[in-house]
Amino acid sequence: MAELTQEQLLIVNEIVSNSDITYSHLPDDLIDHICCDIESEMSVGLSFNKALERVQCKFGDSGLQRIQEDTILLIDQKYRFMKTTMKIFGNVSLALIGLGTIFKILHWPGASIGLSLGFLLLGLIFYPATILANYRKRGRKNLFLHILAILGGIFLMFGILFKIQHWPGASNLLVSGWGILLLLFLPIWLINYAIQSKNKKETGIYAIGVIGVIIFELSALFKIQHWPGASLMLIMGAILIVSVFLPLYVKNIYKKTDFISGRFIYIIIGISFFLMFGTLVSINFEKKVWPSVSYTDYYAQIEKDYFNKSNLEYFNANSSDQSLKEIHQKTEELTHLINNIKRELIVKSQNMSNAEVDTYLSNIDLISDKGQYAIVDQLFFSEEGEQYAKKLKQGLLAYKSDLIKGLDQNQDYTREIDHLFMLDDSDNEALKTWEDKVFKASSLYTTLIKLSDIDRNIHLAENLIISYHENNQVDVKE
């Protein structure tokens, strides 16, 4: 009888492994059986390809999978039960989530109940049942891997539900679910696969894919936590997936089979959605959250510059007025103090030289870890530190009273100045002082914004004083 060559044997191997036959020694059974069949066909004079075709006709398109299904169904009563449960609960939960979403969009009552119930069924029944069925199908191997998949998936699903419903703890659930899947499940799966697989090239391709996914998804975490390097990771991950993994994978698939299967199309669509989703989330986060705040800082500085410019023009034109000169000197001193505080905040928190700070001062978005608290507390309140909170408040109080003194008790202007510097402590001692209210537990980022705000107000106040003087002089002339 004809004997199959090594390459022909490999083709048969691929057919069986492509059908995802994993149960017990069924793959060996089927490979041997198919080979014997082919050999007997070839012994009557057929070529290998013709013989293979004829044998494939015998078990049909998805026939191998059906044999596996039949085998498991016959042996494992629980598997049958799980399959039925999966079908019912999968459909019900999807319908509930779908309806819940529609209700939510249209603001109809009952959306929360539908969504919660849908996610509950999906997360606690359908999903674990699917994983368990897979576990049994694969001959009860890799229990730990399946447990990780169940845990990570459940955390992730409930994280999404909690997020939609604005329940507390959503972020923790999301992060732990994502963490389990990315940092435990995927690497362990890959190692497992590498050990079992005989095809080194394919293992390499999957390794690239998995590493790409991990880098890509970690970048989202970095972005949310404002750790440095997020954008670089995002790009690297995407490049690894799109321009390294995908071409290699597609080439591999084309080599294996000369047709495009449904599974292949699913994988391509899946990857595009995955990349789009991740990128959009990152971009959205960057665009919406930080800049909406940092614009305040940007415009505060622009306004400050505008007032400063017009005030200076007036001072230069009226340099003889001694009282205005004094006021301008005080304004300069205060601005100087505020700028020094900002500078010191950035230098100390970012460990950079004084020369580099200017670019950061004009665009505070460049600061990588915006969420620091300790540095603000140390510089503003610490007994050993500069005690900037006290210094700033004293400076502002003196400045405010000087300005009001020069207004000759004009009610309107006094009220305006008062509004610009609301420095009062609360009468009630249990409540906080002004500096506590503004700077206690304030992050580096918001502190910088508040300081820019105060700086702007100082120049606006100076501008008000100038306009008072202008009007008064007109009055005098009349």
Added chain:
Amino acid sequence: MISKDLLKGSLKSIILKLLAENEKMYGYEITLKVSELSGGKIKLTYGALYPILHKLENDGIVKTESEVVNNRNRIYYYLTPKGNSFAAEKIKELEEFIDTMGIFLKPNLGLSYG
């Protein structure tokens, strides 16, 4: 060709009978033997054979051993001690079944010897 419906309940017994007569057999060998003995009237498909074999293994009636033939693993099936008595039982059951069927197929059932 004998129809699937008729065969369904008896396949297991046929396989057991073959295993009882041979020391050990692999899947393809079983299909070959069945086809040969039945003169091509019974064709055991992949889909019918392996679920039964795996079920028998799972129930402890047969055991397997692997052997490398032509660079591939060949799984041989053989009866366990428990399986031997079970096979005997099943074969007896099949014989009884055939005898009983025979009664129905006798000519002039219930009319003769009166």
